[in-house]
Amino acid sequence: MAALAYRMPMPGPTWTRSDALPAMQARHATGPGEASLSAAMRAAQDGDAAAYRRVLRACVPVIAGVACGQGVRGAAVDDVVQEALLTIHRARATYDPARPFLPWLRAIAQRRAVDALRRQSRRPQEVHDPASLDGQEDAGPAPGQALEEGQEARLREARLARAVASLPAGQRQAVEHLALHERSLAEASALTGRSKGALKVNLHRALKSLRAALAPDREGRDV
Amino acid sequence: MSEPDRHDRLVEDLAGSLAPVRRLRPPGRRAVLWCGAALALGLLLLPFADLSGLRLRLAVPDLQAAAIGAALTAAAAAFAAFQTSVPGRARAWALLPLPPLALWLGASGLGCLRAWLAPSSGVADAEEMRGCFAFLVSVSLPLSVLLVLMLRRACPLRPTLTAALAGLAAAAAAAALLVPLHPHDATATDLLAHGVAVLLVIGLNGLFGGRLLGGRAEGA
Numbered sequence: 034m035a036a037l038a039y040r041m042p043m044p045g046p047t048w049t050r051s052d053a054l055p056a057m058q059a060r061h062a063t064g065p066g067e068a069s070l071s072a073a074m075r076a077a078q079d080g081d082a083a084a085y086r087r088v089l090r091a092c093v094p095v096i097a098g099v100a101c102g103q104g105v106r107g108a109a110v111d112d113v114v115q116e117a118l119l120t121i122h123r124a125r126a127t128y129d130p131a132r133p134f135l136p137w138l139r140a141i142a143q144r145r146a147v148d149a150l151r152r153q154s155r156r157p158q159e160v161h162d163p164a165s166l167d168g169q170e171d172a173g174p175a176p177g178q179a180l181e182e183g184q185e186a187r188l189r190e191a192r193l194a195r196a197v198a199s200l201p202a203g204q205r206q207a208v209e210h211l212a213l214h215e216r217s218l219a220e221a222s223a224l225t226g227r228s229k230g231a232l233k234v235n236l237h238r239a240l241k242s243l244r245a246a247l248a249p250d251r252e253g254r255d256v
Numbered sequence: 257m258s259e260p261d262r263h264d265r266l267v268e269d270l271a272g273s274l275a276p277v278r279r280l281r282p283p284g285r286r287a288v289l290w291c292g293a294a295l296a297l298g299l300l301l302l303p304f305a306d307l308s309g310l311r312l313r314l315a316v317p318d319l320q321a322a323a324i325g326a327a328l329t330a331a332a333a334a335f336a337a338f339q340t341s342v343p344g345r346a347r348a349w350a351l352l353p354l355p356p357l358a359l360w361l362g363a364s365g366l367g368c369l370r371a372w373l374a375p376s377s378g379v380a381d382a383e384e385m386r387g388c389f390a391f392l393v394s395v396s397l398p399l400s401v402l403l404v405l406m407l408r409r410a411c412p413l414r415p416t417l418t419a420a421l422a423g424l425a426a427a428a429a430a431a432a433l434l435v436p437l438h439p440h441d442a443t444a445t446d447l448l449a450h451g452v453a454v455l456l457v458i459g460l461n462g463l464f465g466g467r468l469l470g471g472r473a474e475g476a
Contacts, residue, residue, distance in 0.1 A: 080276035089267040114263055122270045124411030126277040127342045137344035144343075144413040224269050 067133055075130040089118055092138055099142035100149070109149050116145040119220050196246040197239075204239035207232050212240075280410055283338035283345070290334050290403055294429040297395070298436075305436035313438070318366040325360030326432040329353050333425035334403065340418045341410035341469070350417055353424060360428065364447050385449045388434060392453035395430035396423075400457065404465045415469035416462050423461025427454040 070088060077085035093114055100113040120141050128137050197208055210221035211232065218229040225232070280286075313319045332353040339349035403422040412418035431450060 077274065078277050078279060080274060082271045082274045085274050086267055086271040089270060090264075093263050093267075111262065115266055118263070118266055118270065120411065124343055127280050127410050129279065129282070129342075132344070140344040140413060223273065224266075226273065 067135055070134040070138075071130055071132075074125070074128050074134055078125055078128065078130075089121065092118065092121060095135070095138055096142040096145075099139055100146040103143060103146035103150065105146050105149050109153060113142070113145050113149045115214070116148070117142045119216075119223075120145060122223070192247060193243075196243050199246070200239050200242060203227070203231070203235045204242065207235035208239045208243070211236050280342070283342060284335060286338045286406060287331065287335040290338075290399075290406060290425075291331055291429075293402055294330065294399055294433070297399070298433045301433060301437065307436065310436045313435075318363045319435075321363035321366075322360055323432060323435040325356050325358075325363055326428050326435070328356035329360050330425050330429035330432055332356050333421050333428060337403065337407060337418050337421035337425055338410070340414060340421065341407045341412040343411060343413055347414070347417075350421060353421070353428075357424070357428075360431075364450070388438065389449045389453050391434055391437070392427065392430045392450065393457065395433055396426040396453075396457040399426040399429050400461050400465065404461070404468055407465075407469055412469045416466035419465030419469050420458050420462040422465055423458035424454075426461065427457040430457070 070091060073081075073084040073088045077088055096114045096117045097110050100110045105113055121138070124141065128134065197205060197213075200208065206225050206227070207221070210216045210224060211218070216224070218232055221227075221232050222229050227235075281289075314323065332355075336349045336352045339345045339352075340347065400422060403426060404419065407418060407422060431454065
C-alpha cells in the first residue's frame with residue numbers, strides 16, 4: 034500500500050481544535066483506515082520499519098486530536114505527541130492485531146494527555162508559558178526594557194547553543210535527550226542505543242563542561 | 257527545530273531502532289499461567305497441610321464459602337490486573353474481583369459470628385494469629401513479585417491500579433493457600449489479622465509495584 038495513504042497533514046507548532054479536527058473525525062473511523070493501520074502495526078511488530086514509520090506518522094494527528102479533546106493546548110500538545118509516540122514504541126508488543134487499532138492508540142494518547150494536564154496543574158504558571166500570557170492583562174515593561182531583555186535572552190540562548198554544539202557527540206546527545214527534551218533515561222537509552230549508565234556519565238560531564246563554558250568570568254571571552 | 261520536524265525525527269529514530277517483538281499473550285491466558293504458579297506453590301505446601309481437619313472445616317458452609325471466595329478473588333484480581341495492563345482495555349475490568357471479594361469477606365464475617373455464638377469452636381491464640389499473618393505476608397511476596405514481573409511485559413497506563421489489583425490477587429491466593437494449613441476457625445481477631453495482612457500486601461504492591469510498573473509505562 035502506498036506510504037502516502039497514511040501520511041496525514043501535520044499542523045504547525047501550536048495546535049488548536051481546528052488543526053486536530055481531522056484526527057477527531059478519525060475517532061469514529063472503523064473502515065479501511067482502521068484495517069490498514071491494524072495490518073501495518075502487525076507488520077511493525079514483525080520488524081517492518083517502513084510499516085512502522087507509516088503507522089507512527091498516521092498516529093501523530095490522532096494523538097494531537099485526543100490531546101486537544103482532553104484540554105491540552107499549545108506546545109504541550111506536541112509534548113503529548115512525543116510522549117505518546119514513545120509509549121507506542123514501548124507498548125507495541127501489547128497490541129493485539131485481532132482487535133481494532135484506534136482504541137488502543139486513543140487509550141495511550143488519553144493517558145499521556147492526562148499526565149500532561151496533571152504536570153501542568155502541579156507546575157506554577159511560568160511567564161514564558163503562552164497560556165499564562167493569554168490569561169492575564171500585562172502592563173508590560175517599558176518598550177526599551179523589553180527590547181533589552183529580549184536581546185539578552187537571545188544572547189544567552191545563542192551562547193548555550195554554541196556551548197552545547199561544541200560538546201563531544203555522546204555528551205551532546207545526553208544533554209539533548211535528557212535535559213532539553215526532558216526524556217527519561219530509559220527513553221534516551223532506547224533512542225540512542227547507549228546504556229543508562231553511559232548517559233548519566235555523559236550528562237554529568239556535559240553539565241560540568243557547560244558550567245565552565247558559561248561561567249560569568251568567561252562570558253566576555255565567549256561572546 | 258519546528259515541531260513537525262521534531263515528530264518526524266522521533267518517528268525516524270523509533271523506526272530506525274525497531275526490532276521485532278513477540279506479541280503478548282491474551283490477558284486470560286497469562287492469568288491462567290500465574291494461577292498455575294500459585295497452585296504449584298500450594299502443592300509444595302501440601303505436605304504441611306492438615307487434610308483431615310481441612311475436610312471437617314470445609315464441611316462448614318461459611319468456611320467453605322470463604323475458601324472459595326478467596327480463590328475466586330485471587331483468579332479474578334489476577335485477570336483484572338492483566339486486563340488493565342494492556343492499553344485500550346476497559347477500566348471496568350478492575351471491578352471484576354469485587355463480587356468474589358464480597359463473598360470472601362462476607363463468609364469470613366459469618367465465621368466470626370458463628371465463633372461468637374458457638375464458643376466451643378476451635379479459635380486461634382495470639383501465637384497462631386502471628387503465624388497466619390507471617391504466612392500471608394511471606395506467601396504473598398513471591399506471588400506478588402512474579403505477578404509484577406509478568407505485568408511489566410505489558411504497559412499498564414494506570415500502574416498503581418494494576419499493582420493494587422496484583423496485590424489483591426497475591427494476598428487472596430495466599431489466604432486460599434492458607435486454608436489447608438489453618439488449624440482453627442475464623443474469629444474477629446483472626447479476621448483482623450488476615451485483613452491487616454491483605455491490606456499491607458495491597459498497599460506495598462500499590463506503592464512499589466506501581467512505581468515499577470509506572471517506570472515501564474513511562475520509561476523512567
